[in-house]
Amino acid sequence: MNKILPLMIRLLAASLLGLLLVAGSARAEEVTLNFSNADLVAVINSVSQITGKNFIIDPRVKGKVTVISSKPLNEDEVYNVFLSILQVHGFATVPTRNAIKIIPDATAKQNSAPFGSKEGDPDDQLITRVLKIKHINSAQLVPILRPLVAQQGHLAAYAPTNVLIISDRASNIKRIDRIIAEMDRKSDADIEIIKLKHAFAAEVVRLLSSLSTISPDQKNLASAQVRFIADERTNSILLSGEKSKRLRYRAIIADLDSPVESSGNTHVVYLRYADAKNIAEILTKVGQEVIKGESINADNIKSGANPGTVSIQADEVSNALVITAPASVYPSLRAVIQQLDIRRAQVHIEAIIAEVLLDTSSEFGVQWLIDGTNDGYAALSSRFSGTGLPIEGLIPGDNSGLAAIPDGLSLVLGSIDDTGISFVTLIRALAGSSESNILSTPSLVTLDNEAAEIIVGQNIPIITGESTSGTSPIDTANPFRTITRQDIGVSLKVKPQINEGNTITMTIEQEVSSVSAAALIASDIVTNNRLIKTTVQLEDGELLVLGGLIDDKVVDTVQKVPLLGDIPILGALFRSTTKSKVKQTLLVFIRATIIKDPKIARTLSHRKYNYMRDIQLSNYDEEKDQDRAVILEPLEPLE
Numbered sequence: 001m002n003k004i005l006p007l008m009i010r011l012l013a014a015s016l017l018g019l020l021l022v023a024g025s026a027r028a029e030e031v032t033l034n035f036s037n038a039d040l041v042a043v044i045n046s047v048s049q050i051t052g053k054n055f056i057i058d059p060r061v062k063g064k065v066t067v068i069s070s071k072p073l074n075e076d077e078v079y080n081v082f083l084s085i086l087q088v089h090g091f092a093t094v095p096t097r098n099a100i101k102i103i104p105d106a107t108a109k110q111n112s113a114p115f116g117s118k119e120g121d122p123d124d125q126l127i128t129r130v131l132k133i134k135h136i137n138s139a140q141l142v143p144i145l146r147p148l149v150a151q152q153g154h155l156a157a158y159a160p161t162n163v164l165i166i167s168d169r170a171s172n173i174k175r176i177d178r179i180i181a182e183m184d185r186k187s188d189a190d191i192e193i194i195k196l197k198h199a200f201a202a203e204v205v206r207l208l209s210s211l212s213t214i215s216p217d218q219k220n221l222a223s224a225q226v227r228f229i230a231d232e233r234t235n236s237i238l239l240s241g242e243k244s245k246r247l248r249y250r251a252i253i254a255d256l257d258s259p260v261e262s263s264g265n266t267h268v269v270y271l272r273y274a275d276a277k278n279i280a281e282i283l284t285k286v287g288q289e290v291i292k293g294e295s296i297n298a299d300n301i302k303s304g305a306n307p308g309t310v311s312i313q314a315d316e317v318s319n320a321l322v323i324t325a326p327a328s329v330y331p332s333l334r335a336v337i338q339q340l341d342i343r344r345a346q347v348h349i350e351a352i353i354a355e356v357l358l359d360t361s362s363e364f365g366v367q368w369l370i371d372g373t374n375d376g377y378a379a380l381s382s383r384f385s386g387t388g389l390p391i392e393g394l395i396p397g398d399n400s401g402l403a404a405i406p407d408g409l410s411l412v413l414g415s416i417d418d419t420g421i422s423f424v425t426l427i428r429a430l431a432g433s434s435e436s437n438i439l440s441t442p443s444l445v446t447l448d449n450e451a452a453e454i455i456v457g458q459n460i461p462i463i464t465g466e467s468t469s470g471t472s473p474i475d476t477a478n479p480f481r482t483i484t485r486q487d488i489g490v491s492l493k494v495k496p497q498i499n500e501g502n503t504i505t506m507t508i509e510q511e512v513s514s515v516s517a518a519a520l521i522a523s524d525i526v527t528n529n530r531l532i533k534t535t536v537q538l539e540d541g542e543l544l545v546l547g548g549l550i551d552d553k554v555v556d557t558v559q560k561v562p563l564l565g566d567i568p569i570l571g572a573l574f575r576s577t578t579k580s581k582v583k584q585t586l587l588v589f590i591r592a593t594i595i596k597d598p599k600i601a602r603t604l605s606h607r608k609y610n611y612m613r614d615i616q617l618s619n620y621d622e623e624k625d626q627d628r629a630v631i632l633e634p635l636e637p638l639e
Contacts, residue, residue, distance in 0.1 A: 030072035033081060037064045040089065044102065047082045051075045054099040061102050063089045080122045087169070092126040105152040122170065128154075129173050131164040135184050138162045148176055194237045194250065199257045201230035201237050202338045207256065208249065232338055267330060269321045274341040276321055280314035282340070283321070283333055287312060290329050346595040347496040347504060348604055349452075350443040351588065353512050353530070358583040359434040365559070365576030367426040369414075384559040384576030440512060442492040443608075445595070449497050457489010460515065462525060488513050488527060496592060502540040504592045509533045510546065532588055540594045548587035555580045606635055 031050055035043055040063040048055050052075075065085055073081065086092060086102065094101040105126075133141065138157040141164060149155045153168035164180075166173055196204065208228055226241035226249050237253060239246050271279065287310030310333070311324040325333060370380040414424035446452035466481035493509040509532070516526040538544040560566070560575035567574075595601045613632040620631060 030074055031078060032072045033067045033069040033078065035065050035067040037066055040065050040085075043067075043082075043085065047078060051079050051082075053079070056096075056099045056101045058091075058101070058103040060104055061091055065089075083122050083125060094126070105150075125170045126167070127170050127173065128165070128167040129177075131166065131177060131180060133162045133164060133180070133184055138164050141180065145176055145179070148172070148179070191238055191240045192246065193231075194239060194253055196235050196237065196253075196257045200232075200334060200338060201235050202232055204237060204253060204256050205230040208252070211252070232335065265326060265330070266322065266324045269323060269334070269337055271319050271321065271337070271341050273343050276314035276316055276319045279337065279340060280312045280321060283312045283323070283336060284310070286336055287325060287329060287333060290332050344448045345498055346445055346447055346601070347498065348443065348445045348593045348595055349492070349494050349496065349506070350441060350591045350593075351492050351508075351510055352591070353438070353440040353442075353490070353510070353586075353588050355436070355438040355512075355530070355584070355586045357434070357436040357438075357585075359432075359581070361430075361432045361578070361580040363428065363430040363576075363578045364572075365428055365578075366573045367428075367576075368574075369422075369424045369426075371422040382561050382574055438512075440490045442490050444492065444494070446494070446496065449495070451493070451495040453491065453493045455487060455489060455491040457487055457491070457513070459485050460488050460525070461485055486527070488515060498594060499537075502594060503537060504540065504594065505535065505537045506590070506592060507535045508546065508590060510588055510590075530586060530588075536590065538590070538592060540592070543589055543591045546588045546590050549584065550586075551582070551584040553580075553582040553584075609635055 040061060041057060043065045044055055044057060044061075047053070067081070067085065069081075083093060087105075090105050091102055092105050094103060137159075139159055142155060142157050145164075146155055149166065150168050150172065153172070154166065155168075156165050157163070158165060166176060168176075205228055226239060226245045228240070228249065229238045230236075231238060239249060291310055309324075310326075310329060312333075313322040314320075315322060321337070323330065323333060365384050366382075367384060368380070368382045409427075409429045411427040412424060413427070415422060442454055442456065444452050444454045461483040462485070464482045464484050466479075489512075491509075491511045495507045497505045499505055511532075512530040514528045516528050532546050534546060536544060536546065555578075557578040558575065559577075560571070564574040565571045593600070593604065595604070609632065613634065616631050
């Protein structure tokens with residue numbers, strides 16, 4: 001009795017609250033809703049009394065409600081406001097035969113929500129509706145419409161009948177229906193998917209592409225052609241174009257997609273681009289893994305069936321694969337072949353090596369020698385190594401020292417007396433200048449991820465040892481000389497890798513070597529060498545600097561006799577001056593162009609070909625070279 005009394009008091013209070021709503025209305029069937037932080041269960045009780053509807057309340061339905069209304073509402077309007085109140089609090093109504101269930105939104109779509117729609121359905125009523133799609137694929141609409149459906153709603157496509165199933169509020173479903181009506185339009189350029197059973201989609205598309213090649217006089221009809229793409233994942237072909245045009249290709253595809261006679265489990269697959277030997281090694285490992293997976297299959301374990309073996313042989317002459325595999329394994333191998341046997345892009349690499357070298361030098365020196373002992377030993381001398389020839393070599397009278405006189409102006413003054421005092425003065429002056437401007441542009445074309453190398457130069461001999469005379473007769477009778485050969489010139493080694501987004505990663509080794517002109521003081525030839533080894537990343541067609549050197553070297557050498565060399569003007573007679581300035585600037589650039597199709601290859605080839613032909617024509621003399629000059633033939637212009 002103690003438990004029933006509070007419940008009766010609550011029901012009585014709710015009844016009184018519902019009766020108060022009638023106050024101020026013009027007609028008895030109209031009420032004004034005004035709730036201030038009222039209990040949701042009490043509000044449901046009041047709405048039940050106003051509308052005469054029976055409600056079954058889920059235990060999870062709780063909350064406080066505040067509603068402010070300025071005008072009276074009839075029964076239908078009250079019920080619509082009530083549905084909005086439930087939606088705001090995350091609840092929905094599910095009508096049944098004798099009552100209306102009030103449950104949370106999350107579970108409402110699994111209950112018997114009203115099916116279809118009526119003109120009188122409240123906007124906030126949760127309903128389920130099936131929308132028929134006429135012209136476009138219903139599955140394509142799901143990702144487009146999904147953001148428009150409420151979080152607790154449901155949207156799915158049923159492909160066999162091309163319909164959409166939606167569970168949501170009635171107002172939102174009406175909005176989505178209007179959007180679909182704008183999108184579901186009839187079009188002559190539909191896309192249809194043809195699922196293949198026996199043939200492989202990539203092979204069929206290749207045959208269709210060859211069949212539909214447009215001749216030059218039919219280019220104006222290109223827009224009316226059918227386009228087809230192979231979906232290797234589902235082994236399907238996507239057709240796009242006019243319906244009348246697609247029917248012809250559908251008949252061809254149906255004829256090609258027919259079973260062929262097979263000699264057991266042995267198949268011959270001709271490759272178009274890949275190397276058969278490399279593919280055979282990969283497929284052998286893949287086949288072993290597939291067989292291993294088949295052997296641990298639950299059905300095979302129960303039945304004791306042997307999944308068989310895989311044998312793959314490469315015929316390098318015809319670039320084909322001979323595959324012997326069970327019927328369950330061969331489709332997996334064939335799918336791998338289709339993804340590996342693709343046309344690989346090529347890369348045109350062009351290096352630019354620019355070098356400017358400026359070398360200037362000047363020498364001036366005076367040497368003195370006074371010999372007063374007549375025995376060949378100097379009594380007084382001033383000698384400087386920078387002036388080249390030692391002055392002592394001029395004392396003997398057999399002119400042996402004159403053969404060693406260096407480059408430049410050498411003036412010898414003096415007097416040589418065998419019985420008295422001899423003196424000699426050697427004056428030497430030399431100025432030198434060397435300038436070089438070198439530009440090399442080696443280029444080559446290679447496949448993606450394949451190393452390539454180009455060398456343009458000479459192979460020169462370099463002495464590594466010799467013996468032409470000796471202290472014993474054996475040494476003199478067996479003279480010898482050993483040499484080694486070295487490549488001198490321009491070389492370029494590169495391995496490009498095309499990444500996603502037309503980015504190229506390249507491993508580069510660029511070398512430029514030459515014989516130095518300043519090899520007079522060495523015992524053998526001197527070679528100049530410029531070498532860059534690096535890995536870079538650049539965009540298609542972009543120019544990138546790999547590296548370089550800017551070197552500015554100035555050497556100023558002064559040799560003099562102390563005190564005497566410091567005398568103004570006359571000090572030059574006791575002084576030797578050598579000045580040299582070497583300025584070198586070297587920069588190396590690289591440019592790579594991806595050749596994706598024959599059109600780009602033709603454009604690059606024509607440009608280089610015409611450049612070479614222009615050089616030949618600029619040096620061609622029709623009168624002198626008519627019989628002996630070979631001129632490249634002109635190419636047809638590109639379309």
